[in-house]
Amino acid sequence: MALQKGDLVILQKGSKKYLLIIKEEIFHTHAGYLDLSQIEGKEYGDYILSSKGVPFYILKPTIFDLLMKIKRQTQIIYPKDIGYILLKLDIVEGKTVLECGCGSGALTTALAYFVGKTGRVISYEKKESFVEIARTNLKRFNLEERVVFKLKEVEEAFDEEEEVDALFLDVREPERLLFPAYRALKGGHPLGILVPTTNQVTSVLKGLEALPFVDIEVIEIFLRPYKLNPERFRPEDLMVAHTGYLIFTKKVKVKDGNED
Template sequence: MSETIREGDPILLCLPEGGSYLLRAEERVFHTHRDRVPLSGFIGKPYGSRVIGPNGTPFYALRPTIHDYLMKVRRATQIIYPKDIGLILLKLDVGPGKVVLECGTGSGALTTALAHAVGPEGRVISYEREERFRELARENLRRAGLAERVLLKGEATEGFEEKEAVDAVFLDVREPWELLPAAWRALKGGAPLGVLVPTVNQVSRLLAALEDHPFVGLEVQEILQRFYKVNPERLRPEDRMVAHTGYLIFARKVLER
């Protein structure tokens, strides 16, 4: 049975041509380039319901998915995109009850995905040196209803406080090789490490540094994503694609080399 939308509930407001807005069902009118819609018109209706604007435009209220929250985070930094996040979650074996350490919170897109994946019994520990980014990440996490699963900390000036206590570590910082000893100490034996860097120079330096530390199973990957025009009569790729966003490096901790 479909869930009824209550006042204050999150909704993904969708237009027929595909535009969407992450909002809440409340007593106000929302304006778009096509028409306007009273958001209160969805209250008491099930998700998936339609409200017609004064100009005849149909608006649909959907339940937001975690992907919607990721793509619509309020951002002050470049974010890690879903095309990379999916592999990160799998390679780091992030799941219910896990404890995951992240360094480089930024706007909190990956943080949000990690918090969603670990469930109410898990925990995400996220280090970020910029207070303004930590506050923005808190706002995005609260918006997704996941703030209570995340512990935000400041700069890891002397490494991480956690010692052999986390199930996975992910680094999204400019010089990740400097944090390899701290990451190794934080990880449980055999646990995975993930890193994202934007340039091949950083990949080369990181790989050289990993050879000097007790990590095995090194991998370097890059994921490209291409969308298609949704016209069944003239199916073809979109003119633009999500190409390079970053290089992903994965490794596993061992106790000795």
């Protein structure tokens, strides 16, 4: 299928990747400049040559690629964590999911991607500059219509009239939003929380004990990258040691005192 103006592509040379939109434009790289209009009519898997004759492969951007190319003002949630969140929060076509704290919009992007055209993401964020950058990212990825931003602090309650299918908190004091989250969520459905510190985890765990939530899980995910030489196969020298603790639970309507 021939690529057209407006399509999103990855141009890759070695480990260097660029996420670009096909249009009449010259794009400069260390290996010479690229005439982006040359991509038109090519297909994914083809390449174009830079002004220095260096090939840049035209690749289909995956959601992983989009996440790695998020323009960021903040620490973003990493793919290793996002993949697990999708499974725990059950994010597929048609779901309505509420997130509080959009940051630069990495998780927002993934949620919008996976709820599809028939689903919806509601994103609360009190900081205007974060909403702007998240929106910019979503626009680049053609996902902005799936997201409703609410630029406000949440104190007592979220605004939604209908309960949502899943809810995610990425804020400094998530323990203060547990009751609003409880009220906004459908019965039996999942809540996820990301926090960087153990103090926050313990605050959340105490808060969850006081509300009708069950099936609590607290985990960390590590990703260990390897070098690619098959004659000297070994891990990379450095890795990310910490992004955050992930907490998951499910809402029940009332907690019966007879359970253990």
